[in-house]
Amino acid sequence: MKIDSKPLRYAHAEGHTDVCYSEDGQHIITCGNDGDVRIWVDIEDDDPNSHCVGESALAVCYKDKRLYVATDNHVVQAYTYPAFDKDGIVTRFTAPVTQIKSSSKIEVLFFDPIVLGCTSENMEAKLCNLEGGAPLFVMTEHTGPVLSIAICPHMKFASTACGDGKLRIWDIDTQKIVKEVSCVPKINTFYAAKVLCRMDFEPTEGKYLAYPNNREIILLDCETWGQRMTFTHNLAIMFKIKCAISQCVFSPCGQYLAGSTVAGQVAVWEIGSGACIDITTHPTSHNVTAMAWNPKGNGVLAYVDAMGQLGMLVNCYGKDSSAATADNNEDVEMIERVDDNDDIVDDLIENYESDDDNAISLQKIKNETLGLVEQDESRPASRRNATPAPSTVPPQAPFQPSSTPAHLEHRYMCWNDIGIVRCHTAENGESTIDVEFHDTNLHHGIHLNNYLNHTMASLSSTVVALACETPSKLVCISLVGSSKEWSASMPDTEEILCVAAASHVVAVATNARLLRLFTPMGTQRQVISLAGPVVCLGAFNTAVLAVYHSTDPGPSDQHLAMDIVALNGRQVRSKTVPVPLTPASKLAWLGTSDVGSPCAYDNTGMLRMYDVSSGVWMPLCDTNMHARGASDSWFIVSVSEATQKVRAILCRGASFPATAPKPIIAELTIQIPLCEMDTEKSQYEEQLVRWAHTTSDVDVKTARETALKLFALACRSEIEQRALELMELLKDDRLLPLAAKYASRLGRVHLADKLGNLAETWEKEADRLNVAQTSHFQELDTQETYDVTNTEQDLNASLIIPQKVKEKKVDADTSLRPVPIKSSPGRARNIFKKKSTNSSVAQSPLSLTERTLVEVHKPTENSENDDPSAPLEGETFVDWFTRNKSILERQNPELGPSELTRQGIKIFKTVQGKGANNTENGPKRKLDEDTNNTETHVVNAPKQSKLSAFAFQKKS
Incomplete structure (x- = not known):
């Protein structure tokens, strides 16, 4: 028999509406956005009792001859029934109350209280005593508005659905979360929620929990929390579920399950067979906001929608509601008579196997409905009572x-x-x-x-x-x-x-x-x-x-x-x-960087990049470190390796941005999550690792400076082996002499000797390993290369391989010029002693590197006239400025374009005049005197100025 639908009738003003039944099933109780609570004898009642409780009422619940209403002043107010007098306040919240639900009335012990579950938009849910007082259990680990709550009839578990996207199952005794399920659309306010995700525990024994998940309803086993069954539309049903299911509720007998969608469809399933009895459609396709079964068990279901209309479905059990009670009694008597012949029944059940999902199983009826026969462990379990397979995420x-x-x-x-x-x-x-x-x-x-x-x-x-x-x-x-x-x-x-x-x-x-x-x-x-x-x-x-x-x-x-x-x-x-994805996450974005490196971003906030040259995925940025709230997320727009930035949009309380007003794009810094990132050592290490695997806009000088600072930290920490290991790892011929000189100045003679021998060791190892490495990497290239570019480059060159550290122009003839150290007669020379100040402040362990790093990029001065900034013969200022502009900008970052040009003119005239004087008059000092003078200048000045490479040293 099909489900019959009664005509809708006006109940409340447009907005969220709630409905419940009195415990005797004689009255329907509704509340709505107009602030009224109405008591209906039947849906055809033309004159219901109406009581105003405030400007609005979002939830209503009937329990033990009392009504509990969520009023506009954020309290749960109790009223007597049917007199409707105020009878105290159960609990208070700081935001609107979104649902009130009581625990099922089954055979509880005398010390088991009947509690009231209340949820609120202030990210809290409470289990309260009906008489008021302090809450029995406050659930505060939500990070969004709590939409719904369900309570196990045995008072063992409670379940809440939150706007942060999670359905949480709580153990009431330990007051801890036992399971989390991602099935709720994320929202930041209850009034914007279309899917309320209202779940329900099976009311007779509390063995199952049903909750909506997109276009289906999932049934969980309350012992293992594994997925027991899934309910959706049958192919034989004329109508199909077209959109997300918002709520579900068990019938009083626990044998039927009703669910409603955001488009007003209401479907009823039979739990035993899993078959969909029928699907009804809302005349105006409005969202159903609440449903309630008649406690009489007659298959009548009342519902209300977002327009404040009241509706009713009859014959929801697939048979005439008026005869439902009589049919149930006949079934019970028949089972009792058959139970007298247990041997015959057991033989029939044991030898009968049916592939029909709708076949009636006496064993199942006796076990699950009446509890008359216990399962014999020696017999093979039926297909429905078998242990469910491990549940998997969709x-x-x-x-x-x-x-x-x-x-x-x-x-x-x-x-x-x-x-x-x-x-x-x-x-x-x-x-x-x-x-x-x-x-x-x-x-x-x-x-x-x-x-x-x-x-x-x-x-x-x-x-x-x-x-x-x-x-x-x-x-x-x-x-x-x-x-x-x-x-x-x-x-x-x-x-x-x-x-x-x-x-x-x-x-x-x-x-x-x-x-x-x-x-x-x-x-x-x-x-x-x-x-x-x-x-x-x-x-x-x-x-x-x-x-x-x-x-x-x-x-x-x-x-x-x-x-x-x-x-x-x-x-x-x-x-x-x-x-790769973070555990229990989904892919949220896929793209490439500005140079073509594949990038993936999951919904937990982790951004990863695939380095094609090495064939590994690297975590680049944890966007949660840049979020302000737990419900905030980032909407990725692009990734730039050149600037080391991720362009993204901050979404507050949602996973996507709104179209109006137009959101603002923020830039997040790329940072590989190494350990102990608050230390200076890890920060330098992170820079070297990131520059090695991304196409960062970093010149060689900056990279060498970072490496030498890391080397200095290892030396100062008295870990010589780590310092030596760093140099072996970098294998930079230009950096090795600087490291050896720095170690000798610190008195690390053995380390300096080992660094001096590294260059020869590298040459020997290169000759010995060249053949093996070449064959090995050729094999990898053959297996993993996917680029087919066949232009001027090699055929095996990768299409998306990022360029490594970008070298800026450096003169090809530059070489290291070690700083001479003058010996002090009679005692050892203190290389850290300042000559021009009496300050007692301790010198930084990296101060030596600041001077030597300038020297490593300074061209060799073979003679007095061999100045790299000196104009060439016949060279004009424009040509000279173009050739030296990058050096001037690096040495004078604080100057603007016009100021830099003026500074360049001064230097050009000075150097040009110097060259003319030297050409006309010749050298005025002997070479020994000039060399000693230069040595003294270097020793006395721990730091050279930024323009020292261009400055002309006036001779006295």
Whole structure:
């Protein structure tokens, strides 16, 4: 028999509405946004009793001849029933109360209290005594508004659903969390929640917990917390569940389960068979905000919607509600009669096996419903009573990186370093797409009418790619030349799930596990089969990144892999790498850096980059370190290796930004999470590791300076072996003499000797290991290289290999010029003693490196006239300034362009005059005197000025 629906009738003003039954099932009680509580004899009651409790009332509950109402002053007020007199305040909150629910009334012991569960928007949930007083249990570990609560009838467990995305199950005795499930859409206020995620414990024995998860309801076993069963629509049902389920509630007998969706659909399932009895649709498709079964057990279900209307469903048990009680009594009597012949029944049950899920099992009825027969462990368990398989998380659905959910009226379809693609949907269903470019010189903005209802978009410097699922069609607008548009329709059996566009390729992934590649002008380039269901796509230049499920998900983790496909002419190469994720997380963004390194970001806030040259994933940035609140998240826009920055948008209380007002992009610093990052040693180590694996805009001098500071810290810590190990690790011929000189000045004679012998050791080892290393890396290149570029570079050069430390221009003939040390007669010379000050402040362990690092980049002075800043013969100021501008900028970072030019003119005239004097008059001092003078100058000045390399030393 189908479920019958009574006509809706007005109950309260528009807004959140709640409903419950009196314990005898004679009255329906509702409350709403108008602040009234109404008591109905039946849905056809034209004159219900109405009582005003305030400006609004969000929740109502009936228990032990009392009504508990959540009023607008954030309290749970008790009223007598039916007189409706105030009877005290149960508890108070600092924000609106979102739900009130009592524990089920089963056979409890005399010392087990019947409690009231209350939730609030202030991120708290409480278990309160009906008589008031201090709460029995306060659940405070939520990081968002608490939407709903459920209490186990045995008072062992309680469950809460929170706007931070988590469903938490609490042990009431220990007051700790025993399980967390991610099934709640994240919101920052109760009034913005469409999915209330209202769960329910099985009321007769409390063995199961049912909670909504997208378009299905999950049944958990309360002993193992494993997934027992999943409820969704049957193929035989005319109507299908079209959107997310918001709440579920067990019938009083525990044999049926009702669930409602945000579009007003109400479905009823039979627990034993798992079959869906029927699905009813709301006449106006409004969100159902609350449901309540009639305690009489007659299959009547009352519900209210977001418009304040009251509705009723009858015959929800699949039979006439008026005869439900009589039928139940007959079934009980029949089972009791059959129970007298236990031997015959046991033989029938043991020998009967049915593949029909709807078959009636007497064993099951006796065990689960009446508890008359206990399971014999020696017999094989039936298929339904078998131990459930370990539950797994659902596989992650396909998504578009840098986009917001598709159900929003105003959303971002794509936001990357090229521009922004927005989609706006009006109330009448009309949709438009706007394309905005960050650089207006690249292309002007584009406005399109979204006739095909495109839900996916990707943007590059050469093309705008749009796609839709049904009809599955790819539409691209070329940004090169005259902005030509082209389209490609998928075969009838395929639907586009993901799309990605780059400067030289457009890619789409379909539900047939095919990756289809196009050129920006519409030529079909390649069709590739993926090894699993696709998750998302990314692209850069001529390479495509395809992430898919490599295997089925585990109990908490997604198992993802990524194919890196590179194109060049007719050649195609691919490389498959696993995608690492934080435990119990999902992939939230996929893209590349500004130089093409693949990057992945999960929903826990960890950003990782794949270094193709080494074949490893590296954590680059933990965005949680930059968030202010626990419910805040970051929306990644782009990653830059040159500036070592991540451009992202801070989303407060949500996982995606709003379209209005336009959010502000923040820059997060890339930092590899080494240990003890608050120490100076770890900070230097992090810089060296990061510069070695990213294309950072760092010159060689800065890198050597950092390395020498790390070497100085090791020497000062009296860990000579670590200092030697660092030099062996770096293998820098230019840095080795500086390290040896620094060690000798500190009195580390043995360390200086070992450093002096390292250069010869490196040459011997290079000759010995050259053959083995060459063959080894050639084998790795053959196995892992996926680039097919065949221009002036080698064929095996990687397409996305980042360039290492970037060297700025340094004269090729520069060499080390050690500083002479004058011996002191009669006693050892203190190299740390200051000559020009009497300050007693201790000298920094890195002070020596500041002087020697200037010397390592200073050209060798073979003669007095060999000054690198001296103008060449016939060289004008413009040519001289152009040649030395980078050095002047490095030595004078505080000067502006005009000030730098004036300073350059002064230096040019000074050096030019010096050269003229030396040419005309010749040297005025002997070489020995000049050398001694220079030595004295270096020794007396621990620090040289920034322009010391250009300054002219006037001779007296």
